[in-house]
Amino acid sequence: MTTQAPRFWRSIPQRYNLLGTHCNRCNEYFFPPRNLCPNCRRGAHLEEYTFKGTGTIVTYTTIYNATEEFERLTPYNLAIIQLDEGPKITGQIISCSEEVKIGMRVRPVFRILGKEGDRGIIYYGTKFAPLIEPSCLESAEGLLNSAKESD
Amino acid sequence: MRSVSIIGVGCTKFGERWDVSLRDMIAEAGVLAIEDAEIVGEQIDALYVGNMSGGRFIEQEHIGALIADCAGLSRLHVPSTRVEAACASGGLALRQGILSVASGYSDIVIAAGVEKMTDVSSGTAADALAAAADREWECFFGATFPALYAMMAKLHMRRYGTTHDQMAQVAVKNHHHACMNPIAQYHMEISIEDVNKSPMVADPLHVLDCSPISDGAAAVVLAPTDIARRFSDTPIKIVGSGQASDTLALHDRRDLTTLDATVHAGRAAFRQAGIEPRQVDVAEVHDCFTIAEILAIEDLGFVEKGQGGKATEEGLTALGGTLPINTSGGLKACGHPVGATGIKQAYEIALQLRGEAGKRQVDEVEVGLAHNVGGSGGTALVHIFTR
Numbered sequence: 001m002t003t004q005a006p007r008f009w010r011s012i013p014q015r016y017n018l019l020g021t022h023c024n025r026c027n028e029y030f031f032p033p034r035n036l037c038p039n040c041r042r043g044a045h046l047e048e049y050t051f052k053g054t055g056t057i058v059t060y061t062t063i064y065n066a067t068e069e070f071e072r073l074t075p076y077n078l079a080i081i082q083l084d085e086g087p088k089i090t091g092q093i094i095s096c097s098e099e100v101k102i103g104m105r106v107r108p109v110f111r112i113l114g115k116e117g118d119r120g121i122i123y124y125g126t127k128f129a130p131l132i133e134p135s136c137l138e139s140a141e142g143l144l145n146s147a148k149e150s151d
Numbered sequence: 152m153r154s155v156s157i158i159g160v161g162c163t164k165f166g167e168r169w170d171v172s173l174r175d176m177i178a179e180a181g182v183l184a185i186e187d188a189e190i191v192g193e194q195i196d197a198l199y200v201g202n203m204s205g206g207r208f209i210e211q212e213h214i215g216a217l218i219a220d221c222a223g224l225s226r227l228h229v230p231s232t233r234v235e236a237a238c239a240s241g242g243l244a245l246r247q248g249i250l251s252v253a254s255g256y257s258d259i260v261i262a263a264g265v266e267k268m269t270d271v272s273s274g275t276a277a278d279a280l281a282a283a284a285d286r287e288w289e290c291f292f293g294a295t296f297p298a299l300y301a302m303m304a305k306l307h308m309r310r311y312g313t314t315h316d317q318m319a320q321v322a323v324k325n326h327h328h329a330c331m332n333p334i335a336q337y338h339m340e341i342s343i344e345d346v347n348k349s350p351m352v353a354d355p356l357h358v359l360d361c362s363p364i365s366d367g368a369a370a371v372v373l374a375p376t377d378i379a380r381r382f383s384d385t386p387i388k389i390v391g392s393g394q395a396s397d398t399l400a401l402h403d404r405r406d407l408t409t410l411d412a413t414v415h416a417g418r419a420a421f422r423q424a425g426i427e428p429r430q431v432d433v434a435e436v437h438d439c440f441t442i443a444e445i446l447a448i449e450d451l452g453f454v455e456k457g458q459g460g461k462a463t464e465e466g467l468t469a470l471g472g473t474l475p476i477n478t479s480g481g482l483k484a485c486g487h488p489v490g491a492t493g494i495k496q497a498y499e500i501a502l503q504l505r506g507e508a509g510k511r512q513v514d515e516v517e518v519g520l521a522h523n524v525g526g527s528g529g530t531a532l533v534h535i536f537t538r
Contacts, residue, residue: 012287015291032287032288058306058407059302059303059305059306059309059407060302060305061298061301061302061305061353061354061355061356062351062353062354063293063295063297063298063301063352063353064350064351064352064353064354065295065297065350065351065352065353066293066295067274067277067278067281067290067295068274068278070293070295073293076293078292078293078294078298078302078353079302080302080401080402080407087403088402088403089288089402090288090289090292090294090400090401090402091292092292092293102305102306102309113291113292113293123291125291125292126292127292
């Protein structure tokens with residue numbers, strides 16, 4: 001893909017954070033943010049909303065043959081993820097030691113998505129990794145704390 | 152609204168046509184259609200041409216004026232319009248032509264489609280095609296076109312128990328049909344094992360689950376039904392035309408194993424025609440990937456949701472089955488020059504209804520259907536034809 005700098009200079013904050021919109025009237029969440037609610041259209045009451053980021057894999061594939069800019073990553077996993085608030089998004093699944101599965105819980109991670117040659121623009125965005133369930137986090141914290149105590 | 156008929160058809164050979172340009176192909180298809188209809192240039196009121204990406208494939212836009220010029224109609228100043236809806240550009244050109252005649256604005260209209268894809272590297276072609284997906288929210292994150300259909304396939308397999316062998320059977324069948332079609336890109340029988348052994352593109356889709364990159368052009372001549380017999384002994388009536396849109400990105404859809412645009416375009420066309428899906432005798436559906444044909448026969452109402460794989464495995468959709476699908480070889484084996492595909496489908500159905508489909512002729516064809524999809528289902532067109 002040959003792109004020009006202004007496409008990336010343009011402020012797209014939702015590339016870097018899961019910023020979307022929520023319609024107060026029909027209570028549906030949207031990502032990326034929409035200017036018009038497809039349910040309420042001009043009758044909508046849209047407000048900005050930051051998604052928690054956690055979601056579930058609805059479907060996925062492993063890509064073996066990619067476009068030039070993603071060739072170096074092959075094979076890589078791509079999935080459609082349903083965020084807990086409802087909307088679905090497309091993203092890569094990384095740091096996954098086991099086989100990707102439909103129904104797997106994931107969390108967002110901030111990563112380099114690509115770059116245009118050695119001197120071109122580097123662009124960033126969201127990928128997804130398996131969710132470390134809070135119970136695992138707690139036990140990890142517990143280990144950390146006990147390690148501190150022993151210092 | 153006036154009833155519209157096809158009074159002439161023409162199609163070039165599809166394939167890797169290194170020796171000819173877009174200009175050569177559109178002129179060839181146009182002349183074939185005009186000669187078939189036995190009309191002259193002075194009778195043509197308007198041209199519509201489906202072309203997805205002249206800009207990316209041959210660095211040429213303004214395809215409307217170009218085809219009028221190539222067709223030798225520049226001195227007649229015939230209005231000529233290029234339409235674009237990704238891989239459904241041809242189907243959309245057909246619909247625009249129909250609307251023009253039906254409204255009474257025009258009498259004789261050419262609806263054509265053309266794409267020249269092999270002048271660029273396969274990487275550039277793949278990127279041009281990826282522009283039919285959502286560039287900012289799919290491609291930016293690494294999605295490819297096969298990957299989108301692969302994700303539909305994975306979920307279909309999980310929900311309905313569809314197997315990869317059932318998908319592979321779509322390719323096997325369509326290659327078999329293409330062997331009987333002189334204009335087809337491939338005249339080569341393949342087996343399920345061949346599909347399974349071909350390199351993986353996006354799991355579960357292998358190379359032989361995917362339609363190829365092709366060059367080609369097709370054209371049909373439209374006229375009001377009440378004067379169609381002046382031009383042709385075998386005019387083909389277009390009794391239903393449906394078009395529908397959906398979200399550009401696959402992930403925004405209501406259901407990832409249904410193309411709602413197909414469902415809605417199909418319903419509109421069937422309603423207008425006053426015909427039920429079970430009355431269709433032969434259909435060309437949009438098999439850009441093998442899973443796409445399985446989704447199409449379900450979404451058009453030929454089989455129940457989830458039964459498309461089984462129906463294919465049991466041979467219902469093969470020549471000789473109860474509903475032969477893609478007798479031309481489909482996008483898979485006849486080839487998929489994207490802008491031309493929707494018109495080629497109408498060409499094939501017209502030949503079937505005229506009884507001129509040679510070795511692949513279906514017996515006693517009364518009703519035919521053509522189904523053309525843009526992108527991963529952001530646009531769909533369904534046309535229904537009778538004798």
